[in-house]
Amino acid sequence: MADYDRRFFPAEREGFLALWLSLPGHRSVAALDDGELVGFGVRRPTDSGTRIGPFYSASEGVAEAVLAGLVEPGEEVALDVPDVNAPAIKLAERLGLTPTFECARMYAGGPPPYVDQPGIFATTTLELG
Numbered sequence: 760m761a762d763y764d765r766r767f768f769p770a771e772r773e774g775f776l777a778l779w780l781s782l783p784g785h786r787s788v789a790a791l792d793d794g795e796l797v798g799f800g801v802r803r804p805t806d807s808g809t810r811i812g813p814f815y816s817a818s819e820g821v822a823e824a825v826l827a828g829l830v831e832p833g834e835e836v837a838l839d840v841p842d843v844n845a846p847a848i849k850l851a852e853r854l855g856l857t858p859t860f861e862c863a864r865m866y867a868g869g870p871p872p873y874v875d876q877p878g879i880f881a882t883t884t885l886e887l888g
Contacts, residue, residue, distance in 0.1 A: 760789075763796045767815050767879050769871040779883070788828035790821045798825040800881075808835025814881035819846040822880045826850070838881035847880040 760780070761773040780787055780801065790798030798821040800814040811829055816822035830836050838856065840847045841864070870876070 760796075760799070763799060763815070764813065766873075766875045767813065768883075769874055786829065788825050790816070790825050792817075792821075797821050800825045800829050801883075802829045805837070808837065810837045810839075810884070812839055812881040813879075813883040814838065815875075815878050816880050817878060819850060822847070822850055826854075839884065840881055841876065841879050843876050844879055846877070850880065 761771070761776055764776055765771060779785065782803070784804045785801055787799065787801045789796060797818075798816040800811055800816075802809050802811050809830065811826070814822070814825065816825060836854075836856070837859075838847075838851060839862070840851050842848065842861075864870075
């Protein structure tokens, strides 16, 4: 899981992930294709419903499947979707989600070239990236 997360986040965070995945109320779903991890998401409770993140996927179809495993029908849900991922935005719109605020991700010296930006369907949290 840590290796997969490293494709989407510009630093090692194995310890964080071990804690994040085991917190009370958190639930995760993984998508496999021939034994290879191709999608992953975590849901957690909030005061206003459920928040999804991190949420990574190799494709829009896989993202839909992971999200279906995380969200109950009619449930209030929030995702911090990067504006550089058009398929993630389309998925959020199809779900009837609407923007409530915008945030900019900033880098010193530009974004890391090795981060799989198209695979990020939602960040972990805006506070944690």
